[in-house]
Amino acid sequence: MEPWELRRAVEAGRAIASELGLQVDDVVVIHNSDRVALRLVPCEVLARVAPSGHLADSEFEVEVARRLADVDAPVAELDPRVDPRVHVRDGFAISLWTYYEPVGSEIASDDYADVLLRHHAALRQIDLDAPQFTDRVAGALREVNDREHSPELSVSDRELLSDTLGGLSAAISSETAGDQLLHGEPHPGNLLNTRRGPLFVDLATCCRGPVEFDLAHTPEEVGKHYAGADHSLIQRCRALNWAMFSAWRWRRVDQMPDREHWRVEGLNQVRAALDRCGLG
Incomplete structure (x- = not known):
């Protein structure tokens, strides 16, 4: 995203998490492309933020995650503290996921x-x-x-x-x-x-x-x-x-x-x- 759009995406992700009762003191941009991934601190949430034109894709992703969680698939999970759904704010589709601290070793x-x-x-x-x-x-x-x-x-x-x-x-x-x-x-x-x-x-x-x-x-x-x-x-x-x-x-x-x-x-x-x- 362009810098002006990224700033709006960050604020949208921060606002949604805060409204849902999660503490957000800082936001770290993990990935920036046509969609962004944000680490919200200290609640340790990964917010995936996409332009609202990608709403259907975001909803599909959440549905895939919900179903795979039921069969113990090796996938990242949605944040268990909030409803498993996509939120729309200020022209962005936002989903909230568990943040996983990466470990250093390469996967063989x-x-x-x-x-x-x-x-x-x-x-x-x-x-x-x-x-x-x-x-x-x-x-x-x-x-x-x-x-x-x-x-x-x-x-x-x-x-x-x-x-x-x-x-x-x-x-x-x-x-x-x-x-x-x-x-x-x-x-x-x-x-x-x-x-x-x-x-x-x-x-x-x-x-x-x-x-x-x-x-x-x-x-x-x-x-x-x-x-x-x-x-x-x-x-x-x-x-x-x-x-x-x-x-x-x-x-x-x-x-x-x-x-x-x-x-x-x-x-x-x-x-x-x-x-x-x-x-x-």
Whole structure:
């Protein structure tokens, strides 16, 4: 968010928590993109604040968290002191979560695979109306194909992303017989190492697809420890995921920090992933 919008988001998060009886003496910005994560001190709440246009996504995330808590999934929990719902204030959708103090050690590949296996098992226990992974790909493809939405994307790079998104999405969906509920983006930034063990966050990306779609977001070594994974499919999903990532970065309205770097890096990663699949 721009500085002026971030200030409003911070005040909205502080106000909602205070109105609900939580003590807020200070606010620390943990993450700032098109949505922000705020640590509220000393009540130790993580407030996730998004523009109200993302209200449906925030409500979906809260519902996913509520259902996964019932099956003891390895995910961050909503704050138990307040109602599990999304609050709207000053043009922002705000949800309140337990804040987990991170521990310093890096999560080993086998532990990463184990927690993802347990998360997938928990996701199979809940009944949830979630989009297919192909719906998310289609959204990225619309951004690429709309020159008004991505005006700075060159002709050749637009063709690369369009062909990758459309071709791989169709091929993967036709080749995989089964799918299940997935986290959607279980990359290292969405896996916290806490005193309770590794916990997944950012549940709004939950979708249906092959487990390899999730594994493609993790470090390369993780897939080697995940029983039954199709490693060729992981590589194709990795190329697809980088193409989606790149599509979001080239949107005119994208607010990811260091966006210019990630625009270039994303396209480089797409080409490298396609080469590894023999599709370059």
